[in-house]
Amino acid sequence: MLKYVQLIQDMEARIERGDFKDGHKLPPIRMLSEQYACSKSTVISAYNELERRHLIYSIPKSGYYVVKRDNRSEQQEQPTMIDLASAAPDSSVFPYIDFQHCINKAIDMYQNDLFEYGTPSGLPSLIRVLQKHLANYQVFAEPHQICITSGVQQALAILTTMPFPNQKETVLIEQPSYHLLIQLLETHGIPVIGIERTSQGIDFDELEKLFRTGNIKLFYTMPRFHNPLGTSYSTREKKALAELAGKYDVYIVEDDYLADLEDDSKSDPVYAYDQSSHLIYLKSYSKILFPGLRVGAAVVPHLLADTFNKYKKLQDIDSSMLSQAALEIYIQSGMFERHKQKIQAAYMRRMELLTNALEREGDIDFARLYKGAHTHIAVGKPFSTPALKERLLRQHVKLDSADAHYLSDFPKKSLIKLNISNVKEEYIEQAVILIAGTIRRMRR
Numbered sequence: 001m002l003k004y005v006q007l008i009q010d011m012e013a014r015i016e017r018g019d020f021k022d023g024h025k026l027p028p029i030r031m032l033s034e035q036y037a038c039s040k041s042t043v044i045s046a047y048n049e050l051e052r053r054h055l056i057y058s059i060p061k062s063g064y065y066v067v068k069r070d071n072r073s074e075q076q077e078q079p080t081m082i083d084l085a086s087a088a089p090d091s092s093v094f095p096y097i098d099f100q101h102c103i104n105k106a107i108d109m110y111q112n113d114l115f116e117y118g119t120p121s122g123l124p125s126l127i128r129v130l131q132k133h134l135a136n137y138q139v140f141a142e143p144h145q146i147c148i149t150s151g152v153q154q155a156l157a158i159l160t161t162m163p164f165p166n167q168k169e170t171v172l173i174e175q176p177s178y179h180l181l182i183q184l185l186e187t188h189g190i191p192v193i194g195i196e197r198t199s200q201g202i203d204f205d206e207l208e209k210l211f212r213t214g215n216i217k218l219f220y221t222m223p224r225f226h227n228p229l230g231t232s233y234s235t236r237e238k239k240a241l242a243e244l245a246g247k248y249d250v251y252i253v254e255d256d257y258l259a260d261l262e263d264d265s266k267s268d269p270v271y272a273y274d275q276s277s278h279l280i281y282l283k284s285y286s287k288i289l290f291p292g293l294r295v296g297a298a299v300v301p302h303l304l305a306d307t308f309n310k311y312k313k314l315q316d317i318d319s320s321m322l323s324q325a326a327l328e329i330y331i332q333s334g335m336f337e338r339h340k341q342k343i344q345a346a347y348m349r350r351m352e353l354l355t356n357a358l359e360r361e362g363d364i365d366f367a368r369l370y371k372g373a374h375t376h377i378a379v380g381k382p383f384s385t386p387a388l389k390e391r392l393l394r395q396h397v398k399l400d401s402a403d404a405h406y407l408s409d410f411p412k413k414s415l416i417k418l419n420i421s422n423v424k425e426e427y428i429e430q431a432v433i434l435i436a437g438t439i440r441r442m443r444r
Contacts, residue, residue, distance in 0.1 A: 003038040007046040008097050015055055015066055016092075026056060026064040049097070082431045085400040086422045087227065087373070093346060094290045098335045099326060106325035120313035122148025123324040129331055130297055137259055138272040139281050141299045147308055148297060150319045152257060152284045155298040156181050158311045159218065159253055159280065160190050165303055166249045168217040172210060174202065176228055176405030176415070178255065181220060186408060194410045199231050199367045204240055211248035218251040218280070223270050225258040225372035228402045228417040232372075238270045246276025251304075257284040260340045261347055261372055277301040285327060288336075288343060295323050347373055350420040350428060357432035364436050366418075376402065377416040379439060385414060388442060395434050 014020055027035075032043045047064050050056045058064050121127065127146050134141065149155040160171055160181075171185060175194035185192040195202055195210060210216060221241070223233040233241070245252045254270045271281040281299040286292075300308050330336050351370055358366045358377075365378040379385065385401040392399060402415035416435075423431065 002101065003036050004042050004046055005097055005101060007032065007036055007038070007043065008049055011046065011050060012055065020066045022066055024066045025062075026066065028063060080427065081396050081398055082427045083398045083422045084418050084420070084431060085398045087419050088291055088422065089287060089289070089343075090346070090421050091290070093343065095330075095335065095339050098339070099289070099330060102326040102329040102333070102335070103322065105329050106322060109329075110321070110325045120309050120318055121146070122319060123321060123328065126324045126328040129328050133331055133336075134281075134283065134297070134299065137256070137283070138268040139283075139299055141281075142302075144305055145299050145302060146297060147300065147305070147312060148295065148319050148324055149312065150296070150316060151286055151294045152255060152282045152296040152298075153180060153184075154312075154315065154319075155282050155296055156220070156253070156255075157184060158308060158315065159298075160185060161188070162304075162307050162311045164217050164251060166217060166251070168215045168250075170215045170217055172214065172216045172219040172250075173407075174221055174226070175407065175410050176402045176413075177220065178222070178227060179404040182405070182407055192407065194407050197226065197229065199229060201231075201233060201237055204237070204244075207241075208244055208248075211244055211250045216248075216250045218253050219245070220253045220255065221270075222255045222257070224256055224267070225261060225374065227257075227374050228376055228405055228415065228419075230367050230369045230372050230374035230376060232267075233270075235266075235268070238268070239273045242270050242273040242275065242279065245274070245278035249278070251278050251280055251301075253280045253282065255282045257282070257287050258372060259283060260288040261344055263344055263348070263371065271299070277303065280304070288340060289327075289330075293323055293327070294320065295327050347371075347420060350423060350425055351375070353425055353428045354418065354420055354432065357429045358436075361432065361436040364439065373419055373421045375418050377418065377435070377439075379414045379416055381414050383414050383442070385416060388416070388438060391438050391442070392435060395438070397431050397434050399435070 011026070020026060029040050029043045029047070033040045036043070047056065047058070051058060051064070054067055056064050057067055126148060127143050130146055131141060131143055170191040170193060173181065173192060173194055174197040176197070177194070193210070193214065195207060223238055225232060241252060244250070252270060256269050259269070269281060271279045278301070280301070283297045285295045285297070298308065348371060351372060354375065355368055355370055358364050359368070365380070367375045369375045379388070385403070389399060389401065400417050402417050403412055406412045420428070
């Protein structure tokens with residue numbers, strides 16, 4: 001990482017943590033120059049950038065100071081909304097400066113290529129980088145199998161509409177499942193059925209029966225950090241799933257969108273156990289960086305690659321070349337790995353705080369998780385989740401039910417989604433106390 005970028009990130013983090021209070025004088029230029037083994041001009045440039053972002057200000061012949069943030073009175077007038085509904089990554093940890101550097105570098109490196117049409121499968125140099133990067137997740141593939149998409153959503157749109165070699169038509173999805181995929185399937189009238197998934201997993205006997213008799217083209221699953229349940233399949237379940245796919249000629253679409261939150265080196269995707277070339281692996285880079293990146297990767301079997309690329313080309317010719325080039329540099333420079341570790345640590349702390357707070361309530365039925373970004377509360381029936389949402393919103397806690405994650409004709413469970421990606425640590429226990437108290441009062 002450039003000393004300039006590192007210095008900005010470190011100083012910003014220290015200001016955010018409160019190491020430097022409002023109005024506090026910052027370390028002298030010479031001191032930081034020695035501490036970071038860089039030139040004084042580098043320190044001055046970093047301070048100028050922080051000043052441009054209104055985090056600090058300078059006084060001639062005196063030094064640099066932290067800007068006094070006059071937000072306490074505003075917070076009293078407009079209390080902080082604790083958002084447990086949004087699944088978007090935390091904007092406060094977006095790697096703005098790092099990625100800006102990568103974009104500028106990409107323009108310099110690929111100035112003759114970025115502003116023309118690219119290839120449907122993606123920037124060739126990025127595909128080579130992703131081939132090595134995906135191997136870290138135990139996803140080994142040839143370049144021909146990797147296609148860059150405009151987010152995982154585009155990959156799902158292609159897979160659910162393109163023909164498959166098994167000549168089957170029905171899509172099978174877990175219930176609950178990804179709400180935008182459900183909207184996609186029902187809007188386009190694609191044949192779809194569901195199979196229930198709970199905190200304990202799915203019924204593999206029922207799954208095998210559906211694979212055998214249900215004319216299943218593909219089975220869409222989130223084996224790791226399921227949204228909205230938050231749970232993950234065991235290694236035994238992943239192996240069984242891969243085995244059933246080969247046995248009944250059903251393709252598995254594995255959405256590993258939160259793979260970067262996994263800290264267990266022995267936890268592999270279903271793809272790692274595929275012996276029959278029936279696994280399609282989807283990887284999102286928007287969830288770990290920022291949604292606007294719109295870059296995802298689809299790893300498809302050789303038999304599907306040409307058809308997938310054909311349908312991809314008909315949808316949008318190519319995905320953003322600038323985003324692809326910047327991501328390539330971001331990964332190669334080591335910035336991605338450092339950012340991933342930062343996100344892992346932040347989300348694990350928040351999830352642990354959430355789980356501990358829920359356990360202290362005692363009578364709340366929830367999934368006990370310490371990794372990922374989601375968990376859920378089972379409120380049971382009869383219970384009005386819209387009324388719960390409304391009452392909590394008045395107490396400045398925003399949450400949502402899992403209703404949108406079910407097919408229209410599938411029996412819905414009364415589940416409340418809890419997502420920690422946009423909640424500050426200091427508000428988590430407060431939110432849980434308000435949620436638990438409101439649920440108790442409504443039950444009475």
